[in-house]
Structure formats: structure tokens, C-alpha cells
Amino acid sequence: MSKVIATNRKAHRDYDIFETVECGIALVGSEVKSIRAGRINLNDSFARVEGNQVTLYNTHISHYAEASYLNVEPVRTRKLLLHKKQIKKIAGQLAQRGFTLIPLKIYFNERGFAKLELALCKGKKIYDKRDDVKRREADLAVRRLLKNRRK
Numbered sequence: 001m002s003k004v005i006a007t008n009r010k011a012h013r014d015y016d017i018f019e020t021v022e023c024g025i026a027l028v029g030s031e032v033k034s035i036r037a038g039r040i041n042l043n044d045s046f047a048r049v050e051g052n053q054v055t056l057y058n059t060h061i062s063h064y065a066e067a068s069y070l071n072v073e074p075v076r077t078r079k080l081l082l083h084k085k086q087i088k089k090i091a092g093q094l095a096q097r098g099f100t101l102i103p104l105k106i107y108f109n110e111r112g113f114a115k116l117e118l119a120l121c122k123g124k125k126i127y128d129k130r131d132d133v134k135r136r137e138a139d140l141a142v143r144r145l146l147k148n149r150r151k
Contacts, residue, residue, distance in 0.1 A: 015121035024081030030067035047101035
């Protein structure tokens with residue numbers, strides 16, 4: 001059973017998600033303690049493939065109060081841990097136009113390691129967002145009718 005620490009709620013609204021991949025994240029000890037306390041923000045975060053590694057940008061991990069001088073910058077680039085084959089596959093997909101790497105959630109797996117769910121996304125247009133809202137409202141209305149009909 002994995003414990004989800006933080007989710008990027010804007011990602012599902014602003015992007016069409018095509019594929020997800022689980023990856024590790026290189027952290028310092030004080031950052032791990034801060035994440036366990038839930039002091040992480042994934043909003044506006046993104047990842048890039050640079051050479052033969054994937055780097056995470058704009059993720060804010062707050063200072064851990066008890067770490068004193070061992071704290072690092074709250075917003076710094078962090079290396080994501082993926083296999084070479086996975087990186088090559090992602091790099092090939094990113095070469096197509098309009099694709100972006102967005103973190104969806106961060107959690108601790110059964111072994112206690114911090115894992116990041118990374119998604120290959122394409123940005124939604126405003127009219128796509130409106131269509132999603134209309135579809136959601138229509139589904140809700142149908143569910144209400146079916147619920148009332150059963151009674």
C-alpha cells in the first residue's frame with residue numbers, strides 16, 4: 001500500500017494525459033523528512049530530458065525545521081531516476097510536437113522510497129476544458145436520474 005503525499009490537481013484539468021511512468025527522485029535527507037511531513041508543492045512543476053537524464057523543475061519542497069544547516073534550496077532542479085530505455089522512449093515521444101512531462105503525484109512505496117508518477121501530456125485548449133465540464137455535468141445528471149429511478 002503506497003501512501004500518496006501530494007498530487008498535482010491542475011494537471012488533469014490543463015493537460016490530456018497519454019502515458020504515465022513511475023520514477024524515483026534523487027533527494028537529500030532533509031527533503032525526504034519534509035516530504036514525509038507533506039510539505040511539497042507539485043503545481044507548476046515539469047520535467048525535461050537533458051542528455052541521458054531527466055530533470056525535474058519548479059518543485060517546491062519546504063525547509064525541514066530540525067535540519068538546521070543541512071537544508072538545501074526549496075526550489076532546485078532534482079534528478080529523476082529512470083532506466084536508459086525509459087529515458088530514450090520518453091525522449092522520442094517528446095520529440096513530437098506539443099508533448100510535456102508533468103508530475104502527477106508523489107508517494108512512498110512499500111519499501112519506503114519516494115516515487116514520482118510522471119505523465120506524458122499535451123496541453124488542452126480552452127474549448128477542450130469546456131467540453132470536459134459539459135461531459136462531467138451530463139454524466140452527473142444521468143447518474144441522478146438513474147438513482148432516483150431505482151427508488
